[in-house]
Amino acid sequence: MHKTIDQINERIRDGTARVVTAEEMPVIVAELGEEGALKEVDVVTTGTFGAMCSSGAFINFGHAEPPIRMERIWLNNVEAYGGLAAVDTYIGATQQSDTREEEYGGAHVIEDLVSGKSVELRASSRGTDCYPRRTITTDLLLENLNQAIMCNPRNAYQRYNAATNSTDRVLHTYMGVLLPNYTNVSYSGAGVLNPLSNDPKLRLIGSGVPIFLCGAQGMVIGEGTQHSPAGGYGTLMVTGDLKEMSQDYLRAATMTGYGVTLNVGLGIPLPVLDIDVVRATAVRDEDIAVDLLDYGVPSRSRPAVRKVTYAELRSGTVVINGEEVRTSSLSSFRKAREVAEELKHRVERGCMQLTLPTRPIDAKKQAKPMYESIKSPRVLDIMDRQFVSIGQDVEIITAAKKLLKGETNHLPVIDSEGVLVGIVTTFDISKAVANPGKAHLVKDIMKKKVVTTTPDEAVDIAVQKLERNNISALPVVDGGHHVIAMLTAMNLGKLFGGRWLK
Amino acid sequence: MKLLVTFSRKKGRKPIIAQAVRDTGVLINVERAVIDSSEGEALIDVPDEQCKLVSDTMIRLGATVHMLEHGISVNESECVDCGACISICPREVFSLDRNFRLKLEEGKCVLCGKCIEACPHQALTLPL
Numbered sequence: 367m368h369k370t371i372d373q374i375n376e377r378i379r380d381g382t383a384r385v386v387t388a389e390e391m392p393v394i395v396a397e398l399g400e401e402g403a404l405k406e407v408d409v410v411t412t413g414t415f416g417a418m419c420s421s422g423a424f425i426n427f428g429h430a431e432p433p434i435r436m437e438r439i440w441l442n443n444v445e446a447y448g449g450l451a452a453v454d455t456y457i458g459a460t461q462q463s464d465t466r467e468e469e470y471g472g473a474h475v476i477e478d479l480v481s482g483k484s485v486e487l488r489a490s491s492r493g494t495d496c497y498p499r500r501t502i503t504t505d506l507l508l509e510n511l512n513q514a515i516m517c518n519p520r521n522a523y524q525r526y527n528a529a530t531n532s533t534d535r536v537l538h539t540y541m542g543v544l545l546p547n548y549t550n551v552s553y554s555g556a557g558v559l560n561p562l563s564n565d566p567k568l569r570l571i572g573s574g575v576p577i578f579l580c581g582a583q584g585m586v587i588g589e590g591t592q593h594s595p596a597g598g599y600g601t602l603m604v605t606g607d608l609k610e611m612s613q614d615y616l617r618a619a620t621m622t623g624y625g626v627t628l629n630v631g632l633g634i635p636l637p638v639l640d641i642d643v644v645r646a647t648a649v650r651d652e653d654i655a656v657d658l659l660d661y662g663v664p665s666r667s668r669p670a671v672r673k674v675t676y677a678e679l680r681s682g683t684v685v686i687n688g689e690e691v692r693t694s695s696l697s698s699f700r701k702a703r704e705v706a707e708e709l710k711h712r713v714e715r716g717c718m719q720l721t722l723p724t725r726p727i728d729a730k731k732q733a734k735p736m737y738e739s740i741k742s743p744r745v746l747d748i749m750d751r752q753f754v755s756i757g758q759d760v761e762i763i764t765a766a767k768k769l770l771k772g773e774t775n776h777l778p779v780i781d782s783e784g785v786l787v788g789i790v791t792t793f794d795i796s797k798a799v800a801n802p803g804k805a806h807l808v809k810d811i812m813k814k815k816v817v818t819t820t821p822d823e824a825v826d827i828a829v830q831k832l833e834r835n836n837i838s839a840l841p842v843v844d845g846g847h848h849v850i851a852m853l854t855a856m857n858l859g860k861l862f863g864g865r866w867l868k
Numbered sequence: 869m870k871l872l873v874t875f876s877r878k879k880g881r882k883p884i885i886a887q888a889v890r891d892t893g894v895l896i897n898v899e900r901a902v903i904d905s906s907e908g909e910a911l912i913d914v915p916d917e918q919c920k921l922v923s924d925t926m927i928r929l930g931a932t933v934h935m936l937e938h939g940i941s942v943n944e945s946e947c948v949d950c951g952a953c954i955s956i957c958p959r960e961v962f963s964l965d966r967n968f969r970l971k972l973e974e975g976k977c978v979l980c981g982k983c984i985e986a987c988p989h990q991a992l993t994l995p996l
Binding site for chain 1: 948949950951952953954955956960963964967968969985986988989990
């Protein structure tokens, strides 16, 4: 059996279309079978509500008298883009206020406009013959704007990696607060209700397809930036009119220690044309797996602790290394349901007709990492291969002599195999000399917990270790924990010799 | 009932909590305490019927006592029921109900405030 988009639209117009949410669909398919579900259901509505940082809006203010060609633009002290003609701008959701930092940002400006609050526009210009005015300040409501069009480069991620933290300190990330030593897990995404997870082959979702965007009837523009459906991480670029939006489905948020973002409510109605659509929309939370990544590793390729499904994440706990760890969602499943339900009512009432893509989206694309023409410096580029080390059973006075002779402040302590066992500094030795006591040997005064780096590590990461631990040197170790070099604050001076800075 | 006890340590180091336990015979449960060289703050839990007795005794010993009828509170117009607070809370105060709405068990709250910075919507506030 097969249905056409025209047949489905006719039923929507008649008010006879059977519309269900993507959460209801798997139950219907289990009850009626695939053929039965195809006969029964005409439209499946999806929905998601979560932090979508890559969001913003184009605004046209109209011309002032005398007119100004705005070059620098602020809305409630949040800078907006000034490179778009005279009185157009783009306000990005994550741009932070000049005065209130992460407490207020572009996302809040957008929410304030949608909720009917007035927003202060401030702009400056150097003045031209045709646009003589140099400054302007005015309070504006959404209704005062000619256009306020939300246009989000990357929304509706098909799924998103879950996050945890192996380190011994609290991390503040875009995945929320991550407690030390795998104490919690955070995740994001609507799973069973997610639009792209219900159409992973992108047969129904593409350019021109109508969507629900923060309460407005919006539209898919095409693939989103960083669209990577080959690995299950498709994204969409979407647009909708701010003037039709509601605060119920659009909320500014602040991730403490990270910054501002916008919670976007987005849903797509999917026409049930054939068995393939039935199968795709029968997807359940159990079927959608993501990697649980260790955000304690500050790298683009963070190690995966394990795979987890949305069903496990939503159950409240997942098991890591035999321990039950509690989970937190950062997106709201209740709101995602509200989006899918509202969309269902709109289609049932005949307020929304469906269309097929006017231009398909590539379902096999893989996003690439950034091409870096100049490699960022690594520890091996600046580390000191000439260094002095010492054994742990040596007398403190010998260590003092070695420090003087080596003109250094740090002595890595190694065993007979060259494996790092501790570190002594001029401070440790001065302390031992100033307070003579039981300590005679290096092992009595050395620090056993040593912060280290590796030759391959980026200098930026090593510098973060120095700053965070308030220290000035790191032993450089190989895979067997043998000391092969030292990285001291002095080596960092090499970076300013012009070799790495252009 | 939870009591928030604050005291200054400027006039010597009186063992206020220990003294109150001895004088009243009530076993006080200290849930959280921050004490430095000049002042201290302790959140204690005492049985409801002995609350006034303990409170009066501590005030007599020079402490300031606030009775806390509420734990952390949620501003429902700001909360979007995401659940960011759930795994942060050391006392498992938060959970989602069957309809994925945020549910609170206020009695478990020790007012540590850890959830406040974890909330992306500034929807959580302490009662004092």
